[in-house]
Amino acid sequence: MARMAKVIDLPSIAKIDKSQGKISTQLTLALREAVQCGDLKAGDSLPSSRELAQTLKVARGTVIQAYDQLLAEGVFEAQARSGTFVSHRLSKTIQLDKKAKTPSSDSSISLPQSAHAYAKLLKEFQPLPHVPFAVSVPIGRTQPNDIWRKFGNKFRSRGVGAPTGYDEPQGILSLRVAIADYVRRSRSVHCEPEQIVITSGIQQALYICSQILFEHNDQVWVEDPAYRGTTAILENAPQQIEIFRVPVDDEGLNVDHASKVAQHARAAFVTPSHQYPLGMPMSLARRSALTAWAKQHRAWIIEDDYDSELRYHGQPFPALHAMAPDQVIYLGTFSKVLFPSLRLGYAILPQALIAPFCGLRVLIDRHPPSADQHVLAAFIQEGYLERHIRRIRKVYAENRLELIKIIEQNLPRSLAWLQPGDQGMHMVLWLHPQLNDLQIATAALDVGVSVKAISTTFSKQQQHVGLIMGLGDFDPKHMLKAIKRLAQIIEQAALKHNLNVHDEHHLTLHGAV
Numbered sequence: 183m184a185r186m187a188k189v190i191d192l193p194s195i196a197k198i199d200k201s202q203g204k205i206s207t208q209l210t211l212a213l214r215e216a217v218q219c220g221d222l223k224a225g226d227s228l229p230s231s232r233e234l235a236q237t238l239k240v241a242r243g244t245v246i247q248a249y250d251q252l253l254a255e256g257v258f259e260a261q262a263r264s265g266t267f268v269s270h271r272l273s274k275t276i277q278l279d280k281k282a283k284t285p286s287s288d289s290s291i292s293l294p295q296s297a298h299a300y301a302k303l304l305k306e307f308q309p310l311p312h313v314p315f316a317v318s319v320p321i322g323r324t325q326p327n328d329i330w331r332k333f334g335n336k337f338r339s340r341g342v343g344a345p346t347g348y349d350e351p352q353g354i355l356s357l358r359v360a361i362a363d364y365v366r367r368s369r370s371v372h373c374e375p376e377q378i379v380i381t382s383g384i385q386q387a388l389y390i391c392s393q394i395l396f397e398h399n400d401q402v403w404v405e406d407p408a409y410r411g412t413t414a415i416l417e418n419a420p421q422q423i424e425i426f427r428v429p430v431d432d433e434g435l436n437v438d439h440a441s442k443v444a445q446h447a448r449a450a451f452v453t454p455s456h457q458y459p460l461g462m463p464m465s466l467a468r469r470s471a472l473t474a475w476a477k478q479h480r481a482w483i484i485e486d487d488y489d490s491e492l493r494y495h496g497q498p499f500p501a502l503h504a505m506a507p508d509q510v511i512y513l514g515t516f517s518k519v520l521f522p523s524l525r526l527g528y529a530i531l532p533q534a535l536i537a538p539f540c541g542l543r544v545l546i547d548r549h550p551p552s553a554d555q556h557v558l559a560a561f562i563q564e565g566y567l568e569r570h571i572r573r574i575r576k577v578y579a580e581n582r583l584e585l586i587k588i589i590e591q592n593l594p595r596s597l598a599w600l601q602p603g604d605q606g607m608h609m610v611l612w613l614h615p616q617l618n619d620l621q622i623a624t625a626a627l628d629v630g631v632s633v634k635a636i637s638t639t640f641s642k643q644q645q646h647v648g649l650i651m652g653l654g655d656f657d658p659k660h661m662l663k664a665i666k667r668l669a670q671i672i673e674q675a676a677l678k679h680n681l682n683v684h685d686e687h688h689l690t691l692h693g694a695v
Contacts, residue, residue, distance in 0.1 A: 192216050198238065205240055209248040217257055217268055228258065228266040296418065303414055310632035314664040315585075315651035317608050317634070320521040322655035324574045329566050330520075333557045343553040350549060351540045353380025353528070357555045360562035361514075361528050368568070369490065369501040371512060373530045379539055380550045383527040384486060384515045385411050388451075390529075390546070391484055391511060392419050394538045396448055403428050403440045403450040407639035407646075409458045409486065412451050427641040430457055434464030437471040449482040450475075454502045455490035459610055459639050459650055461603035463499045473506040483510045491519055491571050493605035494579040508532050516558065518607060519571055526550060526558060578607060581653045581661075585609060588658075588665045597676050601648075610636060612648040613672065616679045619647040625671045631664045 194216040198208045216222040228234075231249060235242040249266060252258040259269045310316040320326070337343030342356075352358070358375035365371040381387045392415050396402070399422055404413060406427035416423050426444040428435050435452055450472060454464035464472075476483050485502045493499070503512040515527035531539055543549075561567050589600060589611065597617070601610035611633075613619055619635035626633050626649075636648040649668075656664075 192221055194219070194221055195238065200240070206244045206247040206251075209238075209240075209245065210251050213248060213252055214255075214257060217272065222268050224268050224270050224272045226268045228268070230265065299418055303418075306410065306414070306638065310627070310634070311630070312654075313630055313632050314654070314656040314661050315608075316632035316654060317650065317652035318518050318522055319652065319654040319656075323577045324655045326520055326561075326570060327566075330557065330561060333560050334553075337556040337560070338553045343556040346552065348548060349552045351379075351544045352536075353378070353550055354552060354555045354559065356563075357559040358528075360559045364562050364567065365501070365512075365514070365530070368498070369487065369503075369514075371501050371503045371530060372507070373503075373512075377530050377533065377536065379529045379531060379536065379543065380555060381527045381529055381543070382525045382547065382550055383517050383522075384488075384513050385415075386543075386546065387513045387527060387529045388412055388484070388486070389415050390539055390542050391449075391482075392416055392423070393542055394535065395482055396421050396423055398422060399424055400449075401426060401444045401447040403435070403444060403447050403452075405430050405435050405452060405457065406641045406644045407459055407636065408451065409453070409488070410638050412486070413639075416451075427644065429644060430460060430462070432462055434462060434468045435472065437468055437475060441475060446479060447481060449484060451484045451486070452502070453486045453488045455499045456488050456493075456606050458486070458488045459608070459636055460601060461606055461610070464502070469502055469505060473502070473509065476506055476509040481509065485510050485512050487512065487514050489518060489606040492575050492578055492607060494575065494582065495604045498605070503530065511535065519567070519574065520558075524554060524558075526554060577655050578653045581655060582609065584658055584661060585651065585653065585665075588662050592662075592665050592669045593672065596682065597672050607654075608650050608652050610648050611651055612646070614676065614679075614681055615647060616681060617647055617672065617675050619649055622668075622671055622675055623649060625675075626668055629667045629671070631668050633668065 192212070194212040195209070197212055198205060202208070213222070222228075228249075229237070231242050231245040235245045238245070249258060253260060253266070256269055256271065258266050259271075260266050312319045312321065342354075355375060357380060358378040361378055362373055362375045365373070379387075381390075388411060396419070401424045402416060403426050404416065406429050408427070413425070416425050424444075426440065426447065428437075428440040428443075428450075430436065434454060434457055435450070440447070440450070452464065452472070454469060454472075456463060472483060475481065483502065483506065487501055490498050490501065501512060503510045509532070511532070512530040513527065514530075516524055517527065529539065586600060586609075589598070593611075597614050598611050601612060603609060613622070619637050623633050623635045632652070634650040636650050637645055640646055
């Protein structure tokens with residue numbers, strides 16, 4: 183085991199003023215204070231008296247006198263041939279003292295409402311454990327193969343991906359070229375590399391859009407239900423954006439309804455290829471109506487191309503971007519098909535938005551991590567991304583069928599049923615309307631089952647209850663065990679509401695889809 187470095191640099195020691203004299207007393211007080219405030223912890227090794235004397239440029243006897251005093255007080259302890267340490271016996275005492283001094287949540291410093299809102303949001307976005315049925319968990323056959331690791335070793339250790347200075351806010355050119363070629367083949371999106379900005383995932387792109395596109399009290403359309411990351415950004419925007427939640431049906435966002443309630447909205451946020459969270463694609467008629475509205479009113483369409491690659495029957499649906507490239511801001515990410523911790527996505531922008539988008543991006547995080555961009559560029563250019571997508575599409579298709587079978591065998595349709603769908607990394611399990619999906623999700627987490635409540639994606643007017651269930655490459659035995667635990671929680675909740683568990687009545691979504 184490697185030895186810990188001995189502590190010499192301490193802020194407390196820097197307070198010693200030699201001009202005041204009594205240096206040994208000052209040093210004793212400083213070291214005692216360092217222990218009390220946690221700069222020095224129980225078990226930390228102290229430098230030898232000679233080393234510390236040389237650092238402070240004082241006589242060695244001065245340091246020995248301070249050490250002897252603290253040894254006598256029990257603050258330090260000496261070990262033969264090992265040196266001087268902060269006493270291990272102080273560990274519990276200091277912890278209790280810290281608890282006593284910890285300020286209560288009722289701080290005298292008042293925070294603005296925005297701070298409280300962000301603190302509340304933090305709880306909503308806590309990641310779930312990587313167990314059934316967490317979404318986008320790269321385990322088993324859904325992990326990138328050894329090629330990713332080899333590219334990583336190659337580019338991070340030397341050459342273009344080696345540690346260097348600041349990079350382009352827009353992202354490295356090789357990755358933008360690779361993405362332009364990839365979206366042309368896979369998504370029918372035609373663009374130039376100069377239109378692409380590499381982001382830290384969809385969330386950052388959505389945030390930048392919310393800041394550069396809107397002025398005070400501008401109106402926007404948002405699907406109902408919708409990705410919580412979108413609605414949370416807009417709800418907390420400083421411009422006080424007016425959000426109009428637009429119901430979706432089996433054709434996607436209802437453009438006629440949106441036009442009636444907010445015809446002059448500045449933008450529409452949509453997931454046309456795979457509606458989140460319900461899963462249906464937007465019909466051609468609705469796409470045509472949406473792009474016609476955007477062109478007529480000079481409005482923006484923010485297209486989140488969520489889970490577009492993972493369709494299990496037939497070809498993926500084309501992106502909306504091709505129908506109105508001057509109005510559509512196309513957002514994509516590699517978090518889902520590769521792994522979330524990669525934190526690399528992209529925005530394809532109309533020419534007028536490139537400079538303002540990059541300008542705000544500079545203020546947020548300057549530029550994305552360079553090494554991983556080079557790895558991803560090579561991974562795409564050499565065809566490995568598309569092979570990886572074909573592989574995981576097969577895995578998710580298999581797990582989807584397995585999950586459907588297990589749910590049908592273990593959950594009564596009077597309490598829960600699956601939303602039809604043939605693409606994406608998750609399924610929606612609708613619950614009886616009298617059940618509380620937030621409580622059920624919390625109870626499930628307590629027994630090691632990861633599911634998300636769907637009610638948070640709806641507006642209050644359209645509220646429905648259900649669970650979002652990921653299709654990761656989980657072991658079928660673990661999936662079965664998780665569903666049985668979930669079934670028990672749902673049935674117990676049903677009994678509390680006096681619902682008939684064995685009633686053969688089939689649930690409906692009351693017109694939501």
